[in-house]
Amino acid sequence: MSDKTESISYLQAIAISVGAIIGWGAYVMPGDLFLPQSQLLGSSVAIIIGTLAIYMVARAYINLLTQTPENESGGIYWIEKYLNRKHAYVYGWGVAIGYISIVALNISAVALLLRYLLPSSLQIGYLYTIAGWEVYASEVFLCSAAIILFSYINLKGVRVGAKIQLYIALFMILSVSALFFASLWATPTTQAFLPTDMQSSSITSLAWLPILAVMPWAYVGFETTPQISKAISDSKTKTKSIILISLVAGVLFYFLINYFTALNMNFDYQAIKDSNWATGEGIDNRIGSIGIWLLSIAMIGSILSGINGFILSSVKLLESMGDSSLLPSIFTDKNHRFSKTKTVMLIALVCLFSPWLGRNYLLDIVSMASLGITVGFAYVTTADLINERKKKQAGLLNYLSVLISIIFISLLLLPFSPAALSLNAYILLGFFIILGAIGYKRIIPVNEGNSLQ
Structure with missing residues (x-):
């Protein structure tokens, strides 16, 4: 068990999980994917179906957490216990890809926010244009500074990061609530609060499937709970x-931000599609500069909580892999023990590349992150099914949670799926798979006999 100075409270654990869910995507995806893809009705249905599906998966996590010893974290422990070390490594690497991708995504959102808040004269040092996005040295510098800052905070200890996360989450909740009510208040009396034509075809055409496919990425924050469970000072029964x-x-x-984005853009889906940032443009047009600053506070809180929460959770996940001797030597010290300093520095190094890629590759990184997370879902739901079968208590819901995980993976991998990975996403994924395979070959044969089974 971690020592007391490394423990975190129940409220801090909630802040980490909620903050990890409400990242930059909540403010960008309504305009980039949700509303252009399936309008308000279709995207709302996708969010509901996706949430119910994620809840079915989450049941497996809850069930396994209640049976996990106090001195163990979830995830790696479960897969190694109910499957084997090889699968534990694949699970850990897949989820780590997802976590670190989300840190990189939140970093890249800093540049978007800076462009909306600051005059163009502060875009200093034009470097190049990539996929239609101009990259400036000033933005790369500020994004890199954010990575370095939160890496330093997490080097100070999980408790420091958790305290900061709690304050950030409170600011975020208050800001989004204020934006929602301000949007309603500022809506002209001549405008309806819902579109006159809800267009049911946005549901029947299955145009909402790409939205459903990214729900694992949207809700991955809950997956951080088992990674930090060993550090939670209260009983593990509260993890549910x-x-x-x-x-x-x-x-x-997701509902509130998706709705007030559509409302503030007058339910004009073509305008939403054409906008660089529909949520920000709508707030600016409807509420003005006060609204933009409120949105900025909310988005800064979400970005920072996403960066902080996923760096923290990535470190705890990799620490669990280290405890099971599933990490390459690059993550360990001279005594072959897990090195938090080296791990945080390596995570930061990978994420420092994200500001150089621009914004227009974000959806590709989202898809790659979603695949890594859904692989994790499939492993955990399978571990839960095996556990319940051993106790002869497996029911329909256990099988259904495994099926849902497989469906999420299929939506991303099947070439005819409207949510299939792009070529760029496959290239990024291939790079991480090669790195993982190199580590696998170096670790698993040496330690094959150390399974918990």
Whole structure:
């Protein structure tokens, strides 16, 4: 068990989970994917179906957490216990890809926010244009500074990061709530609060499937709970409420931001599609500069909580892999023990590349992150099914959670799926798979006999 100075409270654990769910995507995806793809009705249905599907998966996490020893974290422990070390390594590497991708995504959102808040004269040092996005040295510098800052915070200890996360989450919740009510208040009396034509074809055409496919990425924050469970000072029985609270908070935030983005853009879906940032443009047009600053506070809180929460959770996940001797030597010290300093520095090094890629590759990184997370879902739901079968208590819901995980993976991998990975996403994924395979070959044969089984 971690020592007391490294423990975190129940509220801090909730803040980490909720903050990890409500990242930059809640403010960008309504304009980039949700509303252009399937309008308000279709995207709302996709969010509801996706949330219910994620809840079915989350049941497996809750069930396994209640049976996990106090001195163990979830994830790696479960897969190694109910499957084997090889699968534990694949699970850990897949989820780590997802976590680190989300840190990189939140970093790249800093550049978007800077462009909306600051005059163009502060875009200093034009470097190049990539996929239609101009990259400036000033933005690369500020994004890199954010990575370095939160890497330093996490080097100070999990408790420091958790305290900061709690304050950030409170600011974020208050800001989004204020934006929602301000949007309603500022709506002209001549405008309806819902579109006159809800266009049911946005549901029947299955145009919402790409939205459903990214729901694992949207709700991955709850998956951080088992990674930090060993550090939670309260009983592990409370992890159930942590996961449920984070899921409820997630669906409320996604609904609210998706709705007021459509409302403030007058339900003009073509204008939403053509906008560089529909949520920000709508707030600016409807509420003005006060609204933009409120949105900025909310988005800064979400970006920072996403960066902080996923760096923290990535470190705890990799620490669990280190405890099971599943990490390459690059993550360990001279005594072959897990090195937090080296791990945080390596995570930061990978994420420092993201500001150089521009913004227009974000959806590709989202897809790659979603695949890594869904692989994790499949492993955990399978571990839960094996556990329940051993106790002869397996029911329909256990099988259904495994099936849902497989469906999520299929939506991303099947070439005819509207949510299939792009070529760029496959290239990024291939790079990480090669790195993982190199580590696998160096670790697994040496330690094959150390399985928990």
